[in-house]
Amino acid sequence: MYRFQFTLPLLQFLLLPALAFADGSGAAPHQSKVVQKVDLVELNHRYDDQGRHCYDQVIFYEWSPDFRRYHVVAWCLVDNGLTRLPTLDHAKDRYVVRWYDRESSRHREIWAPVYRETWSDWDPERANKELMDEKYRVSLLRQQTRPVVR
Numbered sequence: 001m002y003r004f005q006f007t008l009p010l011l012q013f014l015l016l017p018a019l020a021f022a023d024g025s026g027a028a029p030h031q032s033k034v035v036q037k038v039d040l041v042e043l044n045h046r047y048d049d050q051g052r053h054c055y056d057q058v059i060f061y062e063w064s065p066d067f068r069r070y071h072v073v074a075w076c077l078v079d080n081g082l083t084r085l086p087t088l089d090h091a092k093d094r095y096v097v098r099w100y101d102r103e104s105s106r107h108r109e110i111w112a113p114v115y116r117e118t119w120s121d122w123d124p125e126r127a128n129k130e131l132m133d134e135k136y137r138v139s140l141l142r143q144q145t146r147p148v149v150r
Contacts, residue, residue, distance in 0.1 A: 033107035039063040040070055041086045041095050041112040043078075045119045058084055058097055059125050060110055072128040086115055 040061040046054045056078040061070035076099075078084050086095045095115040101108045118124065 033109055034101070034104070035109045035111070038073055038110055038112045040114045040116065041097060041110070042115070042124065043086055043117045044124055045117075046123060047119065047121050049121055057123075057125065058086060059128075060097075060112070067131075069131070070128075071132050072125050075125045088115070 038060040040063070042059040042061065044057050044059060046057065048054050057075055058078060059075045060073045062073050063069075064071050076084055084097055084099045086097050088094075089096045089111070092111075094111045094113050096109060096111045098107065098109050100106075
């Protein structure tokens with residue numbers, strides 16, 4: 001009968017890689033991403049009163065059953081590189097917005113089952129702010145910034 005004795009270096013060799021991938025993402029911790037669900041993603045194209053394009057923005061909403069309407073959780077501008085544009089994930093039948101969040105040094109993925117694209121001469125995010133002040137918004141998940149290793 002063999003008696004196998006685990007030593008600390010052997011345990012570290014066996015357990016640390018398993019713990020690193022325990023979140024189920026399959027990504028190493030330094031490549032982790034923040035994934036969050038919202039109820040609606042809107043791509044809004046904002047125009048001024050003379051019909052000139054001002055900017056494009058993505059607005060994330062949560063449904064409020066109490067008020068029976070959507071409330072803004074967060075928003076972001078679509079930059080010139082066309083990042084942060086909502087795309088349809090055909091495999092999962094949902095809309096996804098992905099970008100690299102410089103504040104937390106992580107990739108961010110926000111998904112929603114519902115998507116709409118609008119063209120307006122007013123800002124839907126600001127109009128929603130009149131219904132619910134920004135300080136009461138749920139907001140997206142905040143992640144601690146990772147320390148810079150030198």
